[in-house]
Amino acid sequence: MKIKSVGIIGAGTMGNGIAQVCAVAGLDVVMIDINEAAIERGITNIKRSLDRLIKKETLTEAQKDLALQRIKGSTAYADLKGLSLVIEAATENQAIKEKILKQIDETVGKETIIATNTSSLSITQLAALNSSPERFIGMHFFNPPPLMALVEVIRGLQTSDQTHEAIIAMAKAIGKEPITVKNSPGFVVNRILLPMINEAFFVLAEGLASAEDIDAGMKLGCNQPIGPLALADLIGLDTCLAIMEVYFGNFNDSKYRPCPLLREMVAAGYLGRKTGRGVYHYDT
Structure with missing residues (x-):
């Protein structure tokens, strides 16, 4: 399975950073948050980050414009339907993450991979809440996502080989260096x-x-x-x-x-x- 489109839940530091990385790499992105103000802040931060890359001459104005065109801000979970992958990137709070992941699971089809950007919570435990736990995985980006190369890819006990392989390939396609990690509090780093x-x-x-x-x-x-x-x-x-x-x-x-x-x-x-x-x- 090749991932061509990504949903990001959360327009904060991690969410907008992941959205930027995916959009620059050519993926279509839907970035969701609780209100328009949060989304606007996220888009503004992406624009500032892209401008810094232009100043460093690692990005052109044309590439910036294309990346921004690929990002759609939304407050509606319905906009996640049909996407290849949805990444939950909310605050590191288990109750909040469980609520969001349940909403994602209820919205997307069985073909959509669901990932969490948790830095410490159990992937196996979160996967158990999913209707198709084999398509659930951890995808831990590091702050700030546009600059940090590493992504920890964490397999829960239920995660399928197909899901794992798709996420490893996707991480490489967006310019990251993935490492595979077993499920354990805090993972490796x-x-x-x-x-x-x-x-x-x-x-x-x-x-x-x-x-x-x-x-x-x-x-x-x-x-x-x-x-x-x-x-x-x-x-x-x-x-x-x-x-x-x-x-x-x-x-x-x-x-x-x-x-x-x-x-x-x-x-x-x-x-x-x-x-x-x-x-x-x-x-x-």
Whole structure:
């Protein structure tokens, strides 16, 4: 099965980024969100992202125009009918994702592959809620999708070989490098990355070093392009906390205990770049 059209549920950072990648690669895209304002914000962010690529001379004005023409914004799930693939890219909340995935399942035909962009939730568990679990799969893009090459392709216990092969081929067709991962909380990258970020918060809370020096140490000492605390701000502290809570709940291992400082900052609404304040302050 060759994927020619894609539905994206969610016009936020991940959703509009995935939509952009697919449209630039020549796929027709339907991007759905709860209201027109959310869709307009998503389209605006795509235009800004494409303009940055033009400035870097990696995209032409003509390619930008063609990509935008391929993206249709909508608030109606009915517009998903007939698409090859639908990717759920909502916030990392199981109840919200389950509600959305149920709506997708009730709308599309059995020939449509359904994927979730979850970074930590069980693909097997989510697939079990689907009327055709063999066509369900995890497709985890990394932030920001237009720049990050990796896509984790996660098979649930029920995922068919045909579904897996179609998604691997599609990921390569849109210029990504897919890796196949077994179903487990956090999969591969976040299973390693998030505990490191969480430990950076413990180090910060204990006053061992300033946030700037913690990040500088990891950049200069481990050759990381961005420090763990700055990366947490980019990901969103609420997302980091949600993922750590999934690990802690699933593994029942104290090494995954979320740092109390991380919890407190999320409770205060200091969520990172998207709120203008996290570990660091940002212009909004």
